[in-house]
Amino acid sequence: MTAPPASGAALLQVRDIEKTFPGVRALSGVSFEVKSGEAHALLGENGAGKSTLIKIVSGVYEPNSGAILVDGREMHFATPEDAKRAGVATIYQELLLFPELTVAENIFLGHAPRGALGRIDWAAMRAKAEELLASLEIDDLTADMIVGSLSVGNRQRVEILRALSHEARILIMDEPTAALTESDVTRLFDIVRRLKARGVGIVYISHRLDEIFAIADRVTVLRDGAYVGAREVADTNAAELVQMMVGRRIENLFPKMEVPIGAPVLEARDVVRRPMTKNVSLTVRAGEIVGLAGLVGSGRSELAQTIFGVTPAQSGEIRLLGQAVKIESPESARAKGIAYVPEDRSVQGLVRAMSVLHNFSLAALNGLSRWGFIDRGAERRMAERGVERFSVRTSSVDEVAGRLSGGNQQKIVLGKWLANNPKLLILDEPTRGIDVGAKAEIHRLMGELTAAGVAILMISSELPEVLGMSDRVLVMREGRLVAEFDRAHATSEAVGAAMMGGDAHMEKAA
């Protein structure tokens, strides 16, 4: 049972982890290890299985098979508590702190030093907290500060201190810099280096290549839930990592229709909407599909919502069919012929309690109404036509929309917008979370729409979808458009690198 550690001092070893959820294989055959004093990065696209993996290592999920070894001893983590006891602490993206309590109270919540009769020894707690702060040379925080008043970066440091107070020897950080400012990132890296020097093993999850080169010693790449490979950071470069992350995939999956491209439908010039949209200029032409690539958090959805008037632009110019327009609300966007299929169908796209019929007509009520009353015959005809055209599988248009499958719900969301005959269609993750058949139908529909002269701006986190469907690919990073590729030049490596912001490393490698 006590297998000897494979090499030197592997603190944590993960071997052949397999995890399936109903209908989905989330991870298969994934292995990696972290040595004492090492920072090991886990790299992969959205949905590659990074989060599932760390949830297994931190005891949130149990794997179907495979082993987790700490100090060479096989462990079974049934709960996060078990993992904590074994010295594995996790810092999630959403910090789990109590904003009303002080720094010291948050650090020692659940294991406060006790005095006589089990009462909390407040003095000892504060002293220990100050000690922890001093050990990392954090001088701008004190034990008595209220956590709710701290910046995100400082809260994250409190969370790290909490992990240390548990004597954690393995610290897992899930995209720790996602919400940090530049200076907070620098301070975080400083802490990571100190922890490494103390012999703490760090698992660092990120999709920012520059960070990996700055802080990690080794990197393991995951793709579609599978282990792709591991590299010493010193021996690799950004191009290789991107290639490993993205892989080579079949390009013929996407039935791209060849359609003549017409005049510009949408022209945006220097559109600004703080904080996420910074001087964006782009053009989408009739019959054209423009793919908007970028990582989650790069500002793609925010840009879409600005064009659609959810968060109107603060400056810049938007032209529709050559005419300068002001789009102040979804209402005005709709009136001008823009349609928007939002990212999160259940939250933004569908009124689940309403029938298929009523969902279909919701975006077209004005056109269907006379004197404020709905023409129910026309409404029903419209919905029935839509159900047929989009092959929505439902017993009748009177069925409650929330009862349909995800793919069918998405077809309704798409269909209700097309009832308005939009000139510009903005699709945000049009095929996320739906099955392959429904996906193909939606792609086919996109082709039909472009053939009818509709301009499509498509946001997708699936690179193959972006590359397969788009006439042009625009890449967003940190609120700006950073690259543009035409169909011929849009390779997964080039687009992937632009998304990651690894250009500097690419050049170095070249």
Added chain:
Amino acid sequence: MSATAFVAATSPRSGGLRRFASQEALLAVAVIGLAVVVGFINPRFLATRNLADILLGNAYIAVAAVGMSMVIISGNIDISVGALIGVLATLSGSMAVAGIPIALCWLTPLIFGVAVMAAQGAVVAYLRIPAIVVTLGMMSILKGGLISVTGGKWITDLPQNFHLADLNLFGAPMPVVIMVVATVLAALWMRYSAAGRAIYATGGNAEAARLCGVNPQRTVVMVFALHGLLAGLAALVYATQLRVIQSTTPPGLELTVITASVVGGVSILGGVGTVVGSTLAAILIAEITSALVFINVSPYWTDALRGALILATVIADIVRRRRRAARGWKR
């Protein structure tokens, strides 16, 4: 036993209720069934006089519940309606006693009702303050203001022509006419108008509604304004029925109104329900209260039964939603 029979009848049977419409059918059956059962025990319950009293005395609650139902369907709630009805009734009566033309006395509560409710709706919609907080504040203001201004004095010597509720229209007493007309018009409007659809969409998923070009804020203000109009109408029916208007608010009126909406099948989570259901439920609740007297059960049980009815309906609604959600999320 009769009342428990209704609690059972309004909860879903094992097969589940397929259509929301069946909530209305169920209530209609309950209203008639209760009358038959209680009439069997004590035939005097079925005396025309008693049935008329039930309807006339509670029509204003049904009218207010129509507005309340719209507010709840839009995803909000209003607990100031009881206090507002008290204020509007006092206002209307005082004007009549002061010799102001009767038409104006009748019109004023409608106008004030719309103004007060629209203002609350605007605060809820544009300042994004939960309706329960806004209307709780308004309830206290109205209640406290009323008692301070009138000093608790009763309004007597109302002019004869003030009593709108005593009139008949096509042989039907005015309160019943107002109740039926308000319910039918509101039901048609909720079902067939674009604005009515916007109310359901806003209550069902405000974010999705907004992205579809519905303006949820405007919708909420409109719903509250309409609710104010109906509250004014309710106050008018209530005030013109009385010989003496006590310048206090009918105790627990807002809860009775909300109960009628909820028992009528309006989901407390918004987006689901009809005004026909709430009117039937208002009648049912009044009927139960009266029935207790006729079968010699202490009227003190009224509140407890009303509470049980609310819980049963709400639990049924939640169970129904869960089951639907579970089905919807499959695959």
